[in-house]
Amino acid sequence: MPSDRIDIRHVARLARLALTNEEIATFGPQLGDLMAHVDDLAQLDTQDVAATAQVVPSRNVQRADGLRPETMVSHDAALANAPQRQGPFFRVPRIIAEEG
Amino acid sequence: MTTSEATVELSSELLDKYEAVIGIECHVELKTVSKMFCGCPNSFGGEPNTKVCPVCLALPGALPVPNAKALEHMIRAGLAFGAEIPEHSKFDRKNYFYPDMPKNYQISQYDMPLTQGGVVRYWLDDGTRGECRLTRIHIEEDTGKSTHASADGRLASSTSSLIDFNRAGVPLMECVGEPDLRSAEEAVAFVETLARTFRELGVSDVKMEEGSLRCDANVSVRLRGASEYGTKAEIKNINSFRSLRRATESEIARQIRVIESGGRVIQETRGWDEGAGVTHSQRSKEQAHDYRYFPDPDLVPLDVTADVVERVRATLVETPFERYVRYVDSAGLDSKRATQLVDDHALAAWFDRAVATGGGNAQAVVAFVLGDLSRLANESGTHIADGKVTPDALGELVALTQSNAINSKAAKQVLETLWNEGGSAKAIVEREGLAQVSDRGAVEKIVDEVLAANEKVVADYKAGKTNVFGFLTGAVMKASRGKANPTLAQELLKEKLGA
């Protein structure tokens, strides 16, 4: 498995995590160690084995289409924790990246 | 590329030399009472950040539970286009950061969509028909809305953005089309048919002005006759038919220009600038996202049984395309009139009823519906279906006209009366004494009187001045107070003048 090829800067960028040079220096080998453990998995035969995303055998859990006002939060409560707001909106610094 | 370059028209030779290949991805908000994964209202507008809960605000600890109605809508939409509904489906997370997407991942479907395949049959304004295969339709959730705070409201010069999460979590279906379309007209017709169909099925209101239908167009060009596809560019976030047509045309022209000037089209995402009328580069394939799709561990798999599929199938109605084909191929309407009816569901239903009562003469009915009746409706600002004229009354009126029981002039008069008062056409004809006189003896008597009173004219006619025939016909009609069957009157006049 390609454990030795972790491009930690690229991964940190995907995760939107700014890392210091010290962190890159520490995390690099630590992640390498862990991935070495993980590489043992290659020895486990998983041919024709189904992937388990959920251990419980539930299917089709849905809710009927309807309002649940008791679960809603008020406008004030919604904005109460906002680091920055402007009028009725959450405010963030300018968006330059084109995502989505 | 500058704006002036973009607006230079390409010669028709160049346009003929190349063929466009277009595939559309369309996002449509589903019509439900509540959002996709929580019990907040799914409704447009409102005071910002008032239709929110822990789930759609992505508060720590909140969990999604899928809306059964939205899933049913998806199955209905798929079946309307003949899609396959796989037995097994699931939800996946699409991971990327954007401030109006509260969880910084979108719940979507990656490799096991709710519907697969299907065909969208569409028609162009001139009546040409075409079809475009669907790859899939999958369910996802909408984002909130960001407003860019700057003097001109544009993203590029903004200093900050304001976010409203009222729309976050609204159920959205993404319809992915195959690259089967060959022109901007076809692209527009394809999306129009999707929109008509979703409205007809009741799965979406498709209000373009509220942004409930948005599309991305994948556009490439190749030399006409070539079998390989050219490199495509994806134009993102087009939100009107007009923009779709313009953006696609502009992009086709841009790519032809690039190739003609010896360049190479690169695979990239482009945005559409409505004001400048050009597409502009947003990001290249090299900067493409790594969405890290994986099955959403907060949700369990979906199994769609044959029972469920059949139950939904039983609720399907005639699709707009099927209705269009019926109007044109069976009823003999022209494409434009058929489209007018198809685009007005209430009117089409009204029309079908009138045709049934009127003895199946669709052309005669449509002449009234899109003629005098539409005029009356427009003048009073009332929809035909909401007016006093019932489809049965119109059908009756058409039947009376067709059987020569009344003439066209009387028909107009009856229609006006129906519009103002309602009631039955037959009753009005009787009450107003508008029944056409087709009794040979009665009309002959009037003809004789007219001929006797106009000896000089009769003499002129016999001397070769046959253009006075119209005068004599008019005189007979006038003498009968408009009720004489005009065909019979003319026949008798000719008989007597020729004798």
Place this chain on the structure above:
Amino acid sequence: MDPVKDSARAIAREVNARAVSATEVAERLIPHVERVDGQLGAYLQLTPDLMRAHARRVDERVAAGERLPLAGVPVALKDNMCLTGTRTTAGSKILENFVAPYTATAVQRLLDAGALPIGKTNLDEFAMGSSGENSAFGATRNPYDLDRVPGGSSAGSAASVGGFTATLSLGSDTGGSIREPAAFCNVVGFKPTYGRVSRYGLIAFASSLDQIGPFARTVEDAALAYDVIAGKDPLDATSVDREVEATAGDLRDDLRGVRVGIVKEFGLGELDAASRACYEAAYADLERLGAELVEVALPTAKYGLATYYLIAPAECSSNLARFDGVRYGLRVDGSDVGEMYERTRAAGFGAEVKRRILIGTYALSSGYYDAYYLKAQKARTRIAEDFARAFERCDVIAAPAAASPAFRFNAKNDPVTMYLMDYYTIPGSLAGLPSLSVPCGAAVPEDGTRSMPMGLQLTSPLFTERALLGVAHAYERATMHAEKLTPPETCNT
């Protein structure tokens, strides 16, 4: 009656009988906790006003004739569970000032049953850790030796019950976060079947593994709490719609006819001598109490750690994306929104959380998904299949709850060494099985002189909580290990 030392069952009985009021319980407990917790550090915040308000409400309800299963029982809540109006931090700087506007379902059920919230307990940041040392807000100490860790990640929930500053508490277990600290703190820690208890309002670490469960000083008390919090929640699609068999009454007192599986691959040979002796004695006790010991094989269990350290970080990398400085929590500004994200997350998350986000992001990233994440999901299937085969031959599986007694602070600086603490608990988590740790004696750590508590892990098939608690109860009543140890530093009323 003594609200500090008495069991939940005893307190509820007295309050329901109006022999003592919930308010009296609260008034006696609050000053005690305030005095003792300074040393222990189990709580991130105390909620005395809320506790009093709930006590008044319970007294009114009891006066009106209601009988509440947890009437007047003081409970501590791990601070990754939302409770309206309280700061809910998940032990992270990124949520330092987040006040929850809603209440977790499990917490609400506890309160509706008459429990009194004492406060929110410390934890490893976002429940990632095995010692409690990863909290952004300082260490919680082991009530049996203040120089040692209480275990993690439910550090404060284990320490508060073990240190007699709560009667019951709620923790969450992803790979052992209830069972390991329970073993370290001489208490019962119970992780029900995945899906038994709603996760709505539990700040997610790894969604397919996280499960809320109780800490208590007796199996019966744990069962009492479980009966209250378990059951389908319409707000959690992964909560299971399946009848919950009441467990609190009539738990079995003997082990006759019970087949206890001892896992061949979990040989005790690698443990330190004192721990090994403790577990050997525990297995012998089980046999002495009438159980039949059978050797079972879990050949894939050794892949548990690798599997877990792909699946849990992958889910966490996505679950923790919402902490972005937009709607709540810490924000460190930047010139644009992308810079704001990166700075906020850099400042708000601790090292262990960052490591796991990086691993998880990597495991899901383009080109590696099949080799890592998908492979781990398939390994998970094989591990669950191994358990299913093992349970054809036994009713419960007994194993160590931790590889050693509680260790000293800063003893395990290397992440992988720390991860190995969960070697015995992780496989059952991957299979979603109900599993608990019950006190099984004491052992002197290799680096110490004083005996520290040990825990026996018992694991049973999916949805067999009652059978599991029955075995634990019989073992506990026969051995009375917990009562033989008293936390020397605290518990003085």
